[in-house]
Every structure is written in structure tokens, then in C-alpha cells.
Amino acid sequence: MRQKGLKSLLVLAFSLFLVLKGTIIFAQEGGHNSPAHNTEKKFNITETILEHVSDSYGWHLWGHTSISLPVMLYTDKGFEVFSSKNLADEHHNPVAYQGKNTYMVNHHTGKVEIVNADGTPNHEEKLYDFSITKNVASLMVSVLVIMFMFLAVARAYKKTGVTSAPKGLQSFLEPVILFVRDDIAKPNIGAKYAKYMPFLLSIFFFVWINNMLGLVPFFPGGANLSGNIAFTMVLAVIVFIVVNVSGNKNYWGHIFWMPGVPVPMKIFLAPIELMGVFTKPISLMIRLFANITAGHILVLALICLVFVFKSMAIAPVSVAFAGFIYLIELLVAFLQAFIFTMLTALYIGMAVEEHHHAEGAHH
Amino acid sequence: MVGSLAAIGAGLAAIGAGIGIGQIGKGATEGIARQPEAANDIRSAMIIAAAFVEAVALFAVVVSFLGLNSGGAA
Numbered sequence: 207m208r209q210k211g212l213k214s215l216l217v218l219a220f221s222l223f224l225v226l227k228g229t230i231i232f233a234q235e236g237g238h239n240s241p242a243h244n245t246e247k248k249f250n251i252t253e254t255i256l257e258h259v260s261d262s263y264g265w266h267l268w269g270h271t272s273i274s275l276p277v278m279l280y281t282d283k284g285f286e287v288f289s290s291k292n293l294a295d296e297h298h299n300p301v302a303y304q305g306k307n308t309y310m311v312n313h314h315t316g317k318v319e320i321v322n323a324d325g326t327p328n329h330e331e332k333l334y335d336f337s338i339t340k341n342v343a344s345l346m347v348s349v350l351v352i353m354f355m356f357l358a359v360a361r362a363y364k365k366t367g368v369t370s371a372p373k374g375l376q377s378f379l380e381p382v383i384l385f386v387r388d389d390i391a392k393p394n395i396g397a398k399y400a401k402y403m404p405f406l407l408s409i410f411f412f413v414w415i416n417n418m419l420g421l422v423p424f425f426p427g428g429a430n431l432s433g434n435i436a437f438t439m440v441l442a443v444i445v446f447i448v449v450n451v452s453g454n455k456n457y458w459g460h461i462f463w464m465p466g467v468p469v470p471m472k473i474f475l476a477p478i479e480l481m482g483v484f485t486k487p488i489s490l491m492i493r494l495f496a497n498i499t500a501g502h503i504l505v506l507a508l509i510c511l512v513f514v515f516k517s518m519a520i521a522p523v524s525v526a527f528a529g530f531i532y533l534i535e536l537l538v539a540f541l542q543a544f545i546f547t548m549l550t551a552l553y554i555g556m557a558v559e560e561h562h563h564a565e566g567a568h569h
Numbered sequence: 570m571v572g573s574l575a576a577i578g579a580g581l582a583a584i585g586a587g588i589g590i591g592q593i594g595k596g597a598t599e600g601i602a603r604q605p606e607a608a609n610d611i612r613s614a615m616i617i618a619a620a621f622v623e624a625v626a627l628f629a630v631v632v633s634f635l636g637l638n639s640g641g642a643a
Contacts, residue, residue, distance in 0.1 A: 252634070389613075493624050500627035503634055541620050548617070 249513050255506045259430045259499055260316055261341045263290035267425055270296050275343055277318065280334040281307055290337075293318070307331065341437070344429030348416050355379065356411075386410050386547065394551035398558050402551070405448060409441065410547040417498060417539035421532070432542075433498035435491065442491035445550050450483065453557040486553055490546060497542050501535040575633035582629030589622035 265273040274291040283306040292303040293311050300311040302321060310321045318335060319327045355375060362376045372380045391399040391406055416432040431437055459465060461479040464472050508528040512521045597615035601608045 255634075492628065496628045496631045497620075497624055500630045503630065538620075541616065545617065545620055 249510075251507065251510045251514060254510060254513075255503055257316075258506050259433060259502045261339045261429075261434060262316060263293055263311065263318070263337060263339055265340045265343060265425065265429075266298075273343075273425070275338045275340065277309075278336040278338070279305075279309065279318065280336065281320065282331060283307060340429045341431050341434055344419065344426070344431045345416075345437075347426045348412070348419050348431070351419070352411060352415055382411075383407060390544070390548050390551050394548065394555040395558065396555060402448075402452075402554055406547050406551055409445075409550055410543050413441070413494065413546050414540060414543035417543060418536075420498060420502070421535055421539060430499065430502050433495060433502055435495045438491045438494045441494070441546070442487035445490060445553065446484075446487040449486075449550075449553045449557050452554060454560070456559060457557045486549075490549060494542055494546055497538055501531070501538055504531050505535065571636065575636050578633040578636075579630055582626045582633075586622055586626030589625075590619050593618050593622065 263277055264275055267273060274289045276287055277290050277293065279286045286305050288303060288305060293300060293309070295301050300313060302308050302310045302325070307320045308323070309318050310325070310327075311317070312319050312327065318333070318337070319329075320331050320333055322328050356379075358374075359376050359379050362373065366373075371377075386407055387399070387403060390410070391403055395402055413432060416437075419427040420430055420432055422428060461483065462476050464475045464479065467475065505528050508524045508531060511524040593615055597611050600611045604611075
């Protein structure tokens with residue numbers, strides 16, 4: 207009975223494949239013959255995906271509608287603020303804006319540059335970009351979301367205390383907060399965990415909520431904020447500072463004069479351990495960046511298949527796959543926040559540990 | 570040319586990650602079969618280890634994607 211069901215499923219899948227294959231070939235032939243397709247700009251999948259995962263000066267909503275954000279530049283001629291709608295025409299092609307200098311968005315890097323009269327970039331004049339870009343605006347949105355959530359919950363705890371049952375938003379957040387405390391902070395840091403709880407909770411919810419907002423495909427989500435390496439770098443620098451400021455003499459002793467090994471080995475291990483101080487936050491930075499960016503790229507690539515094949519038949523397949531990856535990404539959004547926080551707690555635990563093993567193992 | 574090299578690179582990373590995640594799954598199922606009462610602990614440890622392995626494959630995806638783009642632009 208079961209085998210029969212499997213067989214019919216196989217037949218169905220195979221015939222669907224044949225039908226799709228036929229449709230694709232037919233669609234491709236149709237595309238070559240009709241003159242309408244020749245006038246269309248060739249679809250560039252890499253460019254489209256990179257445009258969607260990278261930062262931009264305006265916040266695109268749909269079609270030709272986008273939110274203009276302020277562009278703030280500091281040059282030799284002073285500070286200057288103008289709207290990002292001056293930098294692109296209605297087809298999203300970059301145009302020059304005449305301010306104190308002439309500014310134009312570089313097509314490859316996506317950053318504003320000073321250009322000469324003939325349109326060539328001028329790299330001699332220095333330019334500091336403080337613009338409220340899409341990522342900065344998204345950061346503000348997520349900060350508002352987090353503030354709304356946590357101020358409401360904190361007010362509820364203040365009013366009813368910890369003895370009565372949680373209500374509303376409180377009952378959603380309390381298990382997650384307890385999860386961070388009991389499964390991340392306590393096992394990794396040990397007795398001194400309470401001091402680091404505010405930091406770990408901030409990191410966890412900040413990363414998680416930004417990951418989730420990045421997965422919302424429409425305004426006010428959709429900015430690939432936690433897949434931006436500057437964002438993850440700032441988080442990693444904060445972790446670096448917290449870990450090394452809380453490091454006690456055991457921690458530094460393990461780095462510069464590893465106990466329990468012969469003297470030549472101590473000298474040999476010191477530079478390696480010192481390098482480890484820096485590679486830990488760097489690995490945190492790259493892990494979060496690569497996971498979130500790769501997730502966005504995967505979803506976008508699957509959606510882009512529709513435009514690559516220009517076929518109605520391929521659309522359900524690619525949308526189904528994109529939906530599947532999307533669900534995995536919801537898990538990854540949580541998992542990456544969890545791993546970031548857990549490793550932070552682990553590093554803090556290593557830094558504040560009082561007693562160490564006699565054989566000199568530092569884990 | 571650069572595009573196919575990038576695809577080969579991503580494929581090699583997928584092989585590595587496949588082996589790694591396979592080993593994790595094998596270890597976890599064996600562990601759960603031996604000690605069913607530890608299933609919850611083993612499962613969470615498995616997910617964390619899988620995320621580490623997966624991250625390496627994703628690094629490769631990102632690197633090959635960036636290589637694809639810069640190769641295309643040059």
C-alpha cells in the first residue's frame with residue numbers, strides 16, 4: 207500500500223518535471239521570437255540580489271514608490287543635508303545632485319561620491335557620509351520596537367511584581383528571558399551571571415528582532431541590517447570590550463603565561479592565545495553576517511528563478527522553495543541570536559572564571 | 570568562467586557541510602538511541618553544532634557570490 211503511494215507520487219513528480227521542462231523550452235523559444243523581449247533590459251540576477259541585500263539611500267516600497275531618506279555629508283566645504291530623491295530618477299538610475307559639490311551615487315559600490323563636471327569620480331576631496339540610510343532607518347525602527355516591548359514588560363513587572371502570573375506581552379517574553387538566563391548565562395558564566403544578564407539580554411533580543419525584521423519582506427522590515435558587516439562588527443567590538451574589561455588575572459595569565467606547560471611552550475603559546483583574543487569577536491562578526499546574508503541571498507535567488515526562466519510554470523516551484531527556505535530562516539534568525547549570545551556568555555565565562563584546571567585546559 | 574568557478578567552490582563547500590552535518594546527525598541519533606532520556610540535551614547540542622557547520626558552508630556561499638559579482642564587473 208505504502209509502496210503504491212510512493213510510486214504514484216514518483217509518477218506525479220516525474221510528469222510534473224516533464225511538463226515544466228517542456229514549458230521552459232517553449233517559453234524560451236517564445237522569448238526569442240517576440241520583439242518585446244529584445245527591448246527589455248537583460249535580467250542580471252547577481253546585480254538584483256546584491257541590490258536587495260545591500261544598503262541604499264532611499265527605502266524602496268513598491269514599483270516607483272520609495273521613501274526618501276536624508277543624505278548627510280561632511281566635506282571640506284562644510285556639512286550638507288539633502289533628500290535622497292535628488293540622487294535617483296524615477297527609474298532608480300543614479301543622477302548627479304548639485305550641492306556645495308556635485309554628488310552622484312557610484313553604480314558599483316552604491317555609495318555617494320563627489321564627481322567632476324564630466325561625471326568622473328573625484329577621490330581627492332574627502333567625503334564623510336553620515337546619511338540616514340535604509341539600514342540606519344531600519345535600526346531606528348527596531349530600537350522603537352524593542353523599547354515598546356521592554357518598557358511595557360518592565361512596567362508590568364513593576365506594577366504586579368514577579369509573584370503574580372504574567373499577562374499579555376509579558377507571558378511571551380518571560381520564557382525567552384528565562385531561557386537566556388537558565389540556558390545561556392548560568393551554565394556558561396557561573397555564579398557571577400547576574401551582572402551580565404542585562405548585556406546578554408540586550409544582545410539576544412537586539413540580534414533576534416533585527417533578524418526577524420530583516421525577514422519581513424515589506425516596510426518597515428526588509429532591510430538586511432543584521433546581514434550588514436558594519437552592524438555585526440559594532441556588536442563584536444562591544445563583546446570584545448566587555449570580555450576583556452571583565453577579564454581577571456587568571457584570564458590574562460592563561461593568555462600570556464599558560465599555567466601547567468613547560469616554559470618554551472608558554473612562550474610559544476602566548477602569541478597564539480593573544481591572537482585568539484581577537485579571532486573570537488571576529489568569528490562572531492563573520493558568523494552573523496554570513497548566515498543572515500546567505501539566507502537573504504538564497505530566498506532572493508529562488509524568487510529570481512521566475513524572472514530568469516520567464517515562465518509561469520516555474521513560479522509555483524520557486525515560490526514553494528523560497529517559502530521553505532523562509533521557514534528555515536525563521537529558525538536561523540533565532541539560532542544565530544542564540545549562538546551569538548551563547549558564545550558571548552562563554553567568552554565572558556572564560557574571562558571571569560576563578561579556578562582553572564591543573565592541566566591548563568582553557569575551555 | 571568566474572561564475573562556474575564560483576559554483577564549483579560553493580559545491581565543494583556543500584560537500585564538506587554535508588559530511589559534517591551527516592556526522593552530527595549520526596552522532597545525535599546514536600546518542601539518543603543509547604540514552605533516550607538525554608534526547609532533549611542531545612537535540613539542542615546537535616542544533617548548535619549543525620549551525621556551526623552550516624555557517625562554514627554559508628561563508629563559502631557568500632564568498633563565491635561576492636567573487637561572482639566582482640568577476641562579472643571586472
